[in-house]
Amino acid sequence: MSYEIHPVASLLAAVARGISGVQVQWAGCEPDERQRIYFANHSSHLDFVVLWSALPSEIRARTRPIAAKDYWEATPLRRFLANNVFHAVFLDRGSTGKAKNGSEHHFAGRHLIEEMAEAIGTGNSLILFPEGTRGTGEKIGPFRSGLYHLAMHRPDVELVPAYLENLNRILPKGEFFPVPMLSLLTFGKPLRVEEGEDKDAFLERAREAVSSLRRIGNA
Amino acid sequence: MFEAIHDAKFVWLYGGVLVLLLISTLIGKILKSRHRSDASRTTIDNLNARIRAWWKMSAIFAAAVVSGRIGSLILFGIISFLAMREYMTLVPTRRGDHRTLFWSFFVIMPLQYYLVGIQWYVLFAIMIPVLACIFIPPSIALAGDTEHFLERASKIQFGIMVCVYSLSHAPALLLLKIPGFEGHDARLLLYLVIVDQMSDVLQYVWGKLIGKNKIAWRVSPNKTWEGFVGGVISATVLGTALWWATPFTPIQSAGMSLMICILGFNGGLVMSAIKRDIGIKDFGVVIEGHGGILDRIDSLCFAAPIFFHLVRYYFVP
Numbered sequence: 001m002s003y004e005i006h007p008v009a010s011l012l013a014a015v016a017r018g019i020s021g022v023q024v025q026w027a028g029c030e031p032d033e034r035q036r037i038y039f040a041n042h043s044s045h046l047d048f049v050v051l052w053s054a055l056p057s058e059i060r061a062r063t064r065p066i067a068a069k070d071y072w073e074a075t076p077l078r079r080f081l082a083n084n085v086f087h088a089v090f091l092d093r094g095s096t097g098k099a100k101n102g103s104e105h106h107f108a109g110r111h112l113i114e115e116m117a118e119a120i121g122t123g124n125s126l127i128l129f130p131e132g133t134r135g136t137g138e139k140i141g142p143f144r145s146g147l148y149h150l151a152m153h154r155p156d157v158e159l160v161p162a163y164l165e166n167l168n169r170i171l172p173k174g175e176f177f178p179v180p181m182l183s184l185l186t187f188g189k190p191l192r193v194e195e196g197e198d199k200d201a202f203l204e205r206a207r208e209a210v211s212s213l214r215r216i217g218n219a
Numbered sequence: 220m221f222e223a224i225h226d227a228k229f230v231w232l233y234g235g236v237l238v239l240l241l242i243s244t245l246i247g248k249i250l251k252s253r254h255r256s257d258a259s260r261t262t263i264d265n266l267n268a269r270i271r272a273w274w275k276m277s278a279i280f281a282a283a284v285v286s287g288r289i290g291s292l293i294l295f296g297i298i299s300f301l302a303m304r305e306y307m308t309l310v311p312t313r314r315g316d317h318r319t320l321f322w323s324f325f326v327i328m329p330l331q332y333y334l335v336g337i338q339w340y341v342l343f344a345i346m347i348p349v350l351a352c353i354f355i356p357p358s359i360a361l362a363g364d365t366e367h368f369l370e371r372a373s374k375i376q377f378g379i380m381v382c383v384y385s386l387s388h389a390p391a392l393l394l395l396k397i398p399g400f401e402g403h404d405a406r407l408l409l410y411l412v413i414v415d416q417m418s419d420v421l422q423y424v425w426g427k428l429i430g431k432n433k434i435a436w437r438v439s440p441n442k443t444w445e446g447f448v449g450g451v452i453s454a455t456v457l458g459t460a461l462w463w464a465t466p467f468t469p470i471q472s473a474g475m476s477l478m479i480c481i482l483g484f485n486g487g488l489v490m491s492a493i494k495r496d497i498g499i500k501d502f503g504v505v506i507e508g509h510g511g512i513l514d515r516i517d518s519l520c521f522a523a524p525i526f527f528h529l530v531r532y533y534f535v536p
Contacts (some may be wrong), residue, residue: 021304136314172314179320181308182301 002062002123006085013053014059016046020170021182024054027213028189031056031158035125036158036190038063039147041210043127043137043168046178051127051162052086054185063125066116066146067093067105089119089126091146113149120157126150130206137168140211143203151193151202161188161206186213223405226526232409232464237279243270262427276515279350280412284405288393289336292406295390296332302513302520303328303382310374315364319355319375320451327351328383337385338394347384352376375524382513385520388527395527397534400466407530410465411479414458415522418480419487422450426498439491442484475526482525483518490517 012101016022040051048065067088072078082088092112120126128150130143136212151159191209193202223229247267254263283294307320327347336344356372389411389466393404400407426446458476462469490513 091330166308169312169314169317172317175317177318177321177325179307180304180324184306 002058003087005057005063008085009052012049012085013040015051017053019178019180020046020050020167021180022050022054023182023184025184025186027186029187031059032158032174033059033062034158035120035123035126035154035156036063036160036186037147037150037163038160038162039127039128039130039136039206040065040162040164041140042131042134043132043164043173044171046167046171047129047164048086048127048133050164050167050183054108059125062143063127064120064124065127066087066129076121084175089116091116092167096114113146113153116146117150117153125157128198134174135168140207143207145203147206148193148199155192158190159192159206160190161209161213162186163188163210163215165215184215186215220277221285221287222402226403226406228403228464229406229409231405232413232461233281236413240270240274240277240306243273243393244504247326256315259350263392268469283288284408288390291390291393291405292332293337295386295498298323298516299328299332299383299386300514302386302511303378303513304383305513307375307376309499310493311497313364313366315362316359316371318362319358323351323375323379323383327354327379330496331383331387332390335394340394343370343387343391347379351379356377376381381520385524386516388523391520391527392530395535396534397466397530400534406464407466410458410461411523411526412519413461414454414476415519416478417457418450418454418483419518420450421453424485425449425453435488438488438495439523442488442491447484450482451477454480466530470495478529479522482522486518486521489521490514 027029039050040047052060052063052065061066064087065082067082067086067090069090069092072082072088072090082090116126128147130142130147132144133141135141151157165186166181167183169179170181170183171178188209191206197205247263247270250263251260251267254260255488280294283290303324303524307323309467312320331343331346334346355375356368359368359372359375360524389408392408392411395404397404397407421444425439425442425448427442429449430441430443430446432444433440434444434447458479459469462472465472465475467475
């Protein structure tokens with residue numbers, strides 16, 4: 001199913017591209033209208049918009065972010081952005097997202113993943129940041145299990161790794177104003193869950209796939 | 220607005236640039252049809268890409284300068300912005316530099332060009348070397364990260380000095396009041412850019428034709444003594460021949476051109492050293508065939524401030 005691209009979305013995409021001067025490289029696959037889950041490293045508030053804006057507009061119109069419900073429903077502005085502008089698929093992290101002591105978030109709750117898998121129907125693609133939260137950009141954190149469950153539930157959907165380079169320097173966590181450095185977005189080769197591959201092995205491989213797309217050794 | 224178009228000598232000068240571009244385009248086409256081997260083809264394709272880019276850059280430059288002082292300021296402001304963007308992207312900075320970088324891009328840089336615009340000479344001259352260079356270290360220190368502190372402060376100071384302060388002296392030529400040369404200042408800017416860029420081009424051409432002995436092979440494998448001497452002499456001859464467009468006598472014009480060429484060479488050398496140190500070939504990929512913006516203007520960044528001060532000292536009472 002294709003959405004009308006909201007004018008605010010186009011505006012934000014143009015601003016994000018301007019600030020990040022992003023160069024896009026399709027290294028492991030070509031842009032395609034088939035259903036995909038794009039998953040990438042996460043270090044900046046700009047990550048989603050930059051990745052989304054890098055897709056050709058026909059694909060963009062049917063590609064939706066996964067958004068944490070507790071965060072994106074907290075204020076009217078966020079609600080507007082998530083619901084009306086970007087047609088986010090909400091993910092209920094359970095409780096208030098405070099389950100921090102390493103315990104598997106309620107996040108992985110199977111039925112929630114099923115809901116998400118169904119939400120994208122037969123036409124939508126997803127953008128997902130499997131680290132679950134923004135990091136410093138130096139290292140990619142461990143992946144949460146949502147990606148694995150989604151992949152198991154929808155083996156027909158292609159999983160495309162992507163690496164967003166330098167966005168942590170453009171708009172790091174905790175800063176409000178961006179610094180307009182140049183960035184690079186690389187799409188890698190799609191992967192799938194191999195037969196008999198367990199969750200942890202797959203998640204580690206997926207993380208490796210993202211990290212291998214990195215170009216510059218970040219200082 | 221548009222005074223430059225009514226200035227016959229400016230039109231002649233710019234017409235000369237167009238003729239030169241036309242000739243090089245023809246040479247490029249002839250070379251392309253002659254050479255068949257892969258190695259020479261790569262060089263020739265790169266040459267043709269450079270020539271195409273020169274057409275575009277010349278058109279943008281003419282449009283900006285002809286539209287008047289504001290147009291030139293906006294053009295050089297944008298070039299400064301793009302150059303500093305390339306520089307800061309590739310020079311390692313840390314999280315603690317973020318706010319200082321924000322100030323550099325969005326406050327210091329626009330302010331510098333604003334000062335040129337309102338012709339506040341004293342503040343223009345001290346804003347970055349005095350005020351910004353004193354502001355930057357404490358502003359980084361405030362972020363609380365002491366790792367590589369001195370290096371980080373110096374990298375930002377150097378970047379803003381080269382990309383913003385030095386380059387802003389090119390459009391600042393337009394605010395010099397040279398007796399007997401009023402209203403023709405656009406020619407002086409065009410003269411500086413022609414001599415400086417032709418010096419780069421001619422050093423490249425001489426280097427390709429007869430270059431053998433490397434000047435500093437560790438820094439730049441493409442810089443040879445033959446290229447340097449040939450390029451500097453021929454660009455100086457060209458600059459001397461353009462004396463009629465400037466307030467200089469032919470002898471003065473020769474001196475000025477020689478100075479521009481040698482400083483321009485130094486600019487390229489310093490930027491190459493930085494690139495080798497970081498481990499990259501070019502600062503960016505914005506201009507087809509040329510690398511980045513900073514690769515194109517490194518010579519101008521070194522030549523512009525000294526040219527400005529020489530002209531100001533000797534020709535402005």
